[in-house]
Amino acid sequence: MPPPCPAGENEIYTMICEICKKNQAKIHVTQIKEDKKISIHLCQECAHEKGVAGPAINTHFSVADLLTGLLKGYEEQAEEQDLQRTCLECGLTYNSFKESGRFGCGECYNTFQQEIEPLLQKIQKQTRHVGKIPRRCGEEILLERNIADLRKRLQDAVNNENFEEAARLRDKIRDMEKGDCPH
Amino acid sequence: MEIRSAPGHLPGSVYSVVNEGQQLEMNQEIPECLLRPCGWLVPPGQHSDLVVSSRVRLARNITGMPFSHWASSSDLSRIAETSLRAIQDCSSMNGATVLSVEPLDSLDRKYLVERYLISRELAESGMERYAVVGRNEMVSVMVNEEDHLRLQVLTSGLSLREAWQRVNALDDEMEERIYYAFSPVYGYLTACPTNVGTGIRCSVMVHLPALVMTQRIKKVLSAVTQMGLTVRGIAGEGSEIAGNLFQISNQWTLGASEEETIEKLENIIRQIVDNERKTQQDLWVESRTALEDKVWRAFGLLSHARVLNSREALELISQLRMGLDLGLIKGIPYTAINDVIIQSRPAHLQKRAGKKLIATERDAIRATFLRDWIRRYTEKEINRIHES
Ligand SMILES: [Zn+2]
Ligand SMILES: [Zn+2]
DSSP: OOOOOTTOOGGGGGOBOTTTSSSBOOEEEEEEETTEEEEEEEOHHHHHHHTOSSSGGGGOOOHHHHHHHHHHHHTTTSOHHHHHOBOTTTOOBHHHHHHHSOOSSTTHHHHTHHHHHHHHHHHSSOSSOOSOOOHHHHHHHHHHHHHHHHHHHHHHHHHTTOHHHHHHHHHHHHHHHHTOOOO | OEEEOOTTOOTTSOOEEEETTEEOEEESSOOGGGSSOOGGGSSOOTTTTTEEEEEEEEEEOBTTSOOGGGOOHHHHHHHHHHHHHHHHTOGGGTTOEEEESTTOOHHHHHHHHHTTSSOHHHHTOOTTOEEEEOGGGTEEEEESSSSSEEEEEEEESSOHHHHHHHHHHHHHHHHTTSOBOEETTTEEOOSSTTTTBTOEEEEEEEEOHHHHHTTTHHHHHHHHHHTTEEEEBTTBTTOOOBTTEEEEEEOOOSSSOHHHHHHHHHHHHHHHHHHHHHHHHHHHHHOHHHHHHHHHHHHHHHHHOSOOOHHHHHHHHHHHHHHHHTTSSOSOOHHHHHHHHHHTSHHHHHHHHTSOOOHHHHHHHHHHHHHHHHHHHHHHHHHHHHHO
16 A cells, blocks of 8 residues: 555545534645644634635645545545456556555556546646657657647648648648658 | 675665766765755846746656555665666766665755755655755755656746756656656656646745735735646645745646746746736835835844744745845845745754754754844944944
8 A cells, every 4th residue: 555645634625624613624724833734624614714824825735635635526436346446567456546646657547547537637737648758759659749730730721722731731641641751 | 887885785775876987976964065055046047036946847757667655665676776877877967966865864854855855755755765966956856756756956036947958958868768657648657647747847936025915915826726826835735835935836737738837837927026026116105114114123133033933034034035125125145045044944953053953942043043144244234224
């Protein structure tokens, strides 16, 4: 078992407000005072009433906290057998991912793809990588990206009735798909 | 390349890696070079009146190995060995120092956290965890944190682009030596799905006293969080806001490129900084006396107080800094303010004192340290005030 998410107290999401001891605590204030970490958990009303010292930002919770919270939301939907599904590479079960908010290895992303797609949709901008690619394994990916790019330009050219450009782009795409040098 | 093992060192751990004359120096304690002011803080960057620092960090993992949390001790040592070998071959890490976290006591670990060289998570871990610190502490790498590798560049002022170029260059060098865990769909694979994709975390530390004073900060911060950014306090994740210092960083790593992420964050920081400047001017017009009083009270306390706790010191340094912004106080460079923020933190005070101190002792030493510090810069200023 990996240790639970270091930044987040997992139980934080089912806590009861420390002031009214009635409502569910939704505002979690973590302070590092001298060397001690002090956490206070308040419901919205009480937090508002107490004016939770200073700027609104004191009510932040870490991204990791947010994550384990979001994962808990999927709990009801997940079937028992899904929870027991295991990454063949590292042995992590979906259940232990849910508890720790951490994967066991890179292969987990494949194993649990179905489960993490909706999660990624919530916590990330999109669910597909944009940006740097390792040069070593990136050539094919770069080529694919180029082709996707050219297709977009081809569509634009067709839309603008720029048929000369469209023909040129079409040939280029064909060459690239055959694996020829695009230049 | 040969790997030398020092006598008495744990088998399987890399002790000192030698290659073509290049060598990483392995340390079991904080070396001399880390007891000086942070080198990267010295050159003032863009907007250095309000922007303390910029940081870009990349999360990377070695393919075919379990992530550090889930790794056995032999996996951890293989990861460390592979990583340290790769790092010492990189020209960006020339002259770097390796610190093994395991033998460090809690004070030394806190000291490194205060310098932003290791995370609190790494500080709380044990075997086969390392921090590799480059010259000036500008470039550093954490080994076996949550991810196998965390490459980091720290720069002063608003300089995310420069920081990104540097960390990207190191990353390029690393990937010639290490096969990273990478998927065409999800990008660089990380232990936590909040980092997957580019694995990039860009943070900027800004000082916003006037926005806090006028409570306009609430609006600014809620706008910032709505734009997919995260705000934290001076000591990172989970820390409270103190000294009007805010660490603003990107949240998304999947679906936005590195350049896009940096540009967006820089633009927002520029707007916030403009906002702070305008607010300072407004305050100056509306309530000049109150503002002057605040600054000079801070000056007085920093010059004369005998006991100062961490929080109060940060608040006073913040007000002093605002005095510089407003031109009320002269002769203290912003870089000195940035340095004193780090130097007056608990582990730094204790490290200089050479021993562990309880909180009340620390507060007394902090006051003395700050008195000496401010006197060094303001002797002339004090004379001028006394003469007039
Ligand atoms: Zn309540
Ligand atoms: Zn796995």
